[in-house]
Amino acid sequence: MTQLPASHALVLDGLTPIPATHVAAIVTSLEMHAPPSQAAEPLPLARIDADLPRYRALYARVGAPWLWFGRARLDDAALGAILGHPDVEAFALAEGGEDVALLELDWRVPGEAEIAYFGLVPEAIGRGTGRRLMAEAQARAWQRPIGRLWVHTCTFDHPGAVAFYERSGFRSFARAIEVLPDPRLTGILPRSAAPHIPLLGDRDPLTPR
Template sequence: MCLDGYTAVPPTHLATVVTYLERREPPPPRSRDPLPLAAIGADVARYRALYRAVGESWLWFGRARVSDDALAGILGDPDVEALALTEAGRDVGLLELDWRRPGEAELVYFGLVPEAVGQGRGQRLMEEALHHAFARPIGRLWVHTCTLDHPGAVAFYRRSGFRAYARAIEVTPDPRLTGDLPRDAAGQVPLLAE
């Protein structure tokens, strides 16, 4: 199959390159105190507020397209853990892990609110993600990121011990046009259909 060249994408859709990364080694023992993480549990309103605060700039839409009942079911699953990094009583980071596949965990969502980026919190939050993920008997932690995410995401994951192992192209309706995100979200990504 030849995939060389350009492929037109309808103006109502987005296309992005997705990179899959994995880490198979557990982290070294903790060298500092854990961060203040709070379990979100099945608190759908809290989860949605933090998800939007972290991901709207990067057009995160996966959980925005899920009904409240379906999201409560995901968050209430004992093999899913959603945690908030809290500072001064405010949620500033999101870490979501999923152990529903035997022998592995997925780092489903990971990020900080915009004003918390660039101050070392990301690396500390990743340390927490690694310790939480490998606290269960797994052989692999994996994550995917895309070209709509922070431009440094792949490099950050690689510095955190992940290695890229696959790539895919995702084409999806633009969440700003479906009403899943506000029309002014992610101003760096042109809105083609008005």
Template sequence: MTDRLSPAPATAPALALDGLTPVPAGKIAAIVTFLEMRARPAPLPEPSGHGLEVRRVERPDPGWYRALFRRIGEDWLWFSRLRLSDAELSAILHDPAVEIHVLMRGPDEIGLLELDWRVPGEPELGFFGLVAGETGAGAGRILMNRAIEQVFARPLTRFFVHTCTLDHAAAVGFYMKAGFTAVGRAVEIADDPRLDGTIRRDAAPHIPVID
């Protein structure tokens, strides 16, 4: 991030030996965990008779993508793709090295899997998530198994993903159970997307808005 921290307001914790660093009003902060996988693991157990299917979407429409992205990520403050113009977003989604997959239950879209091969031999799990109400019943395991099948069908050095403390509390543990290993950590500070209308004001109530 290039943002500079402004002086702490009077109500913010003072910088002291306790190791606290104030986050300016209007910002959000998260601890990012970097994970990677270098060998194909055993698949995660899948529920029997699940009736779910993973489909690839060729050249997705930006409006369709944003709608699914928002359904899955708004309450976790996913905002990066929502701030892109149609041209900017299409340039990513239509890149031959970027694959968009959707988890389907019948006609319903319930999950998003994005694999980014723009760095040869180092695919990234760009976005991975389920719509509200679908976690904890095995849908994520099915989607992850298909992701691992896809990437390890090609030569690679590593398969990697970044997640953060704004995401679901079980995210890091899920990735590690799937076979990823944590290799690094960083703090990220960004503008709160609820303050500029990118995301609705009442999204992610577990993360207070400070403006």
């Protein structure tokens, strides 16, 4: 974990300076404590936890526009250890022979499930695919004996993400600030990723040169 200097300490009533080498987002966590009453129409999802190249390719297509990099920074051993866990399942949704959506479910905490990753490739957004995939995600998650299903999103994600999750039956319960090194500067993601998030550079303008 990167330790920021005292000059960048969190201000709870005002602006907190963030180094140009870092990015900051507001993370919203949402939860539900009972399965939806309406049954989902089954989707033909394919398990891809054992296929790391396929997982990585889909993760990049879905996530790079929104600055996803948590899985991209892991080597194959670390990623394989997560996806190979018996309580983690990763799926791809294919249309026309091409993967268009990613779903990853995590039951590693007893009594609950997390939608760890959920997203569509850019060209699949706005066609109702997300709604159908969420219904399938909820149905699969509640097949196990859980009392809570939760998910998180942040201000880097699609601006309609929180509203989408709320329409799907989730309710917000927590908020946090996440500050991380900009993955476009560390080489994890291309510099062209997530153009809606300004790329400030590799020097901190608040630090004397």
